[in-house]
Amino acid sequence: MKSFEKLVLGHLKDITDTVRIGFGSFVDKEMLPYVSQVKARRLNPCPNRIDTCQPAFSFRNVLPLTQDAREFEREVSKQLISGNLDAPEAGLDAIMQAAVCKDKIKWGNVTRILVYTSDDTFHMAGDGRLGGVFQPHNGQCHLNDNGTYDGKAFDYPSVGHVSRVLQDNNIQLIFAVTEDIYPAYKALSALIPQSVVGVLKNDSSNVVDLISEAYGNLSATLVLEQEGAPKELDISYRSTCKGNQLDSEWKEKGECQGIKHELITFNVRLNASACLTKPQTFRIKMKGINEEVKITVHTECDCDCGVPEEDSKHCSSNGILSCGACSCNEKFLGQRCECKQQTDADSTSKMQASCRPRNSSVTCSGHGSCECGKCMCQGHYSGKFCECDDSSCEYHDNKLCNGKGRCKCGKCVCSHDYTGPACHCSPSQDKCMNNNLLCSGQGKCTCNVCKCNEGFKGENCSAFTNECTPLKGCVACHVNAGTSDTNACAVKCLNATVSRLVGTHELRCTYGSSMSYDVKLGVDGKIVLQYADLPRSVDKTTLVIGISVSSIIFIGIIIIIIYRCLLELYDIREYQNFVKAQEQTNWKEAQNPLFKGATTTVYNPLHDKENEKDFESI
Known part of the structure; x- marks a missing residue:
């Protein structure tokens, strides 16, 4: 097995020659409802009592930053898992302590990377109230001499607080989390500058590659600010x-x-x-x-501009030019002393009145000064009476006029063929194209989005809202007018291409009981209508009655046949049983010894007694 030094430090040393690495772990605040207070569960918070877990803690700095990779391996191998009651963990507590405890973490004055690994979500500010902790986090280091933070005195820090602390301490954050909680940390990373998220496998086998890739993404972005x-x-x-x-x-x-x-x-x-x-x-x-x-x-507000120029042409020969500005002679006004001051009070009031759109309104709308009867506007205001605010146009993507135009009197004047009230509509029409047609020929492309004509829908206006209804009158016109006067139906047919199919067809839409029709959009953007005769129909009532009666008769015949077959099978079986019994009967023909035949004696009186023995009857 490769050593940790070869895996981690080997990758990091490809980026920089000086690498130090440390290790810390976190669970959750040691109080209800985060951690069980039952003594047995506090000592061993594992769900299965067969396993062994270490007691829960908020954050522990196990190993400060060091160049000894073997020491890192030894400390990591000693660690046991722990557990808490709820799903979220004290991840933000851990990030805060790791960022602000510079001396105990032993941060150097170099590029700082904090790798955060977890398989669950995180508690944030306000969750501490569930355990009775109301004091907001003060952003200070609270690690004790053993490098442990119990977290009982302060609430969890907010995301904004953590983000500011990381920026103040120049720490770049890498989230290495499992896939099921990736979306939550992706949203968190969007709120923390100089942070990235990577998916960590369940066995953490890709942690080295993930850190290397994430650091590459961080170093590929440079942000300069004041x-x-x-x-x-x-x-x-x-x-x-x-x-x-x-x-x-x-x-x-x-x-x-x-x-x-x-x-x-x-x-x-x-x-x-x-x-x-x-x-x-x-x-x-x-x-x-x-x-x-x-x-x-430093700002130089009083410039040494040399010798002033009297009666300068730049000042209309009515003033002194000094440091690029005119100091007008008496009775002259204006930036270039081009206006002669009127001594008549009425003339002066008329001059002021010409700087107001209405006599009762404020001079130059309150956004400029009246000079020589004309408004000299201040800042981003313009117009005859400084009535136009050139910064009040619509924004798009946090840019005035989308950065594609200039604001003129509250309205965007777009450039580069951009359109829209905020110049947000691109001149591109690629999303409106379909079969080389703009919006399939049935709409207008506005802001690269199709605005379909009535009766059409879809991204490219290629589908009908209801193809049967709008052209039903067209079919009626053609059926009633025949083929002799098709021009009269052009208006009702919306200039569609109409054709009648030969033979009978059952198309999607029906007209009456004898016609059917179909409406499509051709490749040229024109509507194509085809209609035809429906197949001849029959009387459904007679058909239903006939089918029902026939079915009853047929079922009756089937039942009789089945009955006769079963009866015939029964008779055959009974006959076979009789024959079999007959064959098994044994008739014995031997003479019965007890049986004696009958003897009959006949006496004839005409014969003598001597002759009686001659008469025996058989």
Whole structure:
């Protein structure tokens, strides 16, 4: 069997030369309703008493980070499983302690990876109230001298709290969980930056490959963002990622995904909306990497612009140009001193009135200043009276006008052939195509989605809502008009191609009791209608009565035949029994010794007594 050093450290050393590894385990809070308080069950929480389990605990730092893989193997081999009453476990408690107990875990100032393995879900903030724990977690290290956290004093931490702590400590999280709970941890990973999820086999045989693959996915994404920036500074990024393609837009954070060994470049832009009272320092850093750049910003609000230019042409020869701005002479106004101030009060009020859409309204809608009878709008407002808010358009995918247009007076002006109120409709029509036809010729493609004409449905408008009803009048028209006046039926037939089939056919739709028809959509997008005569029908009442009577007679005959057959079989069996008994009778013909034949004596008086002996009768 391969040693753990060859399996785990061998894979990790392919990535980096310095590798340290530690081990911790978790169960749940040692209280009801999480862990049984029966003494026997606390000592051995295994469901089967034959097995041996160790008592439950919230979290235990079994082995701090070390380079000795054999020591790691020894400690892991000593561990016994444990158990709790409910399904969720104290996983977030364990992550919190592993992240904040830097000294006891012995985290170094290097890339930090936390691998979380489990076969069940996790408790979160609020679940502690079931056990009477109401105190929110304070985000501090609570490991005792034995490296154990009992968890009885504080509630489970929230997902947001865990996410912030991991980011503050530059820890990248890998969830290695079984397949049945994968969806729950996939949703959790979406809330924690710099985390990934992998499916762990039941026997954990793929844990090494899973960690290696997950680390590769983490290192393939770089996210650059700022911390501690003053509110007066607007910071944006443009990234040059794979293929040296520079982002076309400035974004709130710099991000590159799917990178391997490419050279990545980030451009950072600072915009100051106000003067800073003193130098401000903020940090720009990579998520999951303990490296950062500190930037100190000074704002120069009073510029040394050299000698002012009097009667400058830039100021309409009516002012002094200094530091790019005009200081107008007396009785002149405007950014370029192009407006002469009126001394007449009525003229001044007229000038102010021209900056209001209505006399009773606020000057320049409250979003600008009136100069020379014209509104000079501030910020993102525009229009004759600064009535248009150029940031009030619809958003799509958290982008103003989907990033595919510009906001003009509350409405998106789309570019690149995009349409829709938020420029969210792509000019592509690939999802509307069917047989090289747009929406099968029976609809319009809007936002790459088919809007079907009346009577049609389906993703590509290729199915009828009810093919029989709309064209029933068409069939009636053709049947009544015959073949001589088919043009009169074109309106009722919706310009369908109509043909009559030869012979009788039973099609899907029926018209009356003599006609049937079928409606299809042709490859050219046109409706195809075929109709034909129905097969001749018979009187169903007579047919039912005839079948019923015939069935009764037939069944009666069958019963008589069966009865006669059974009777004949009975007679044959009785005769055979008689013959057999007759054959078994034994008639004996020997003479009976007791039997004597009868003797008759006849006396003839005409003869003498001497002759009596001569007369004997047989």
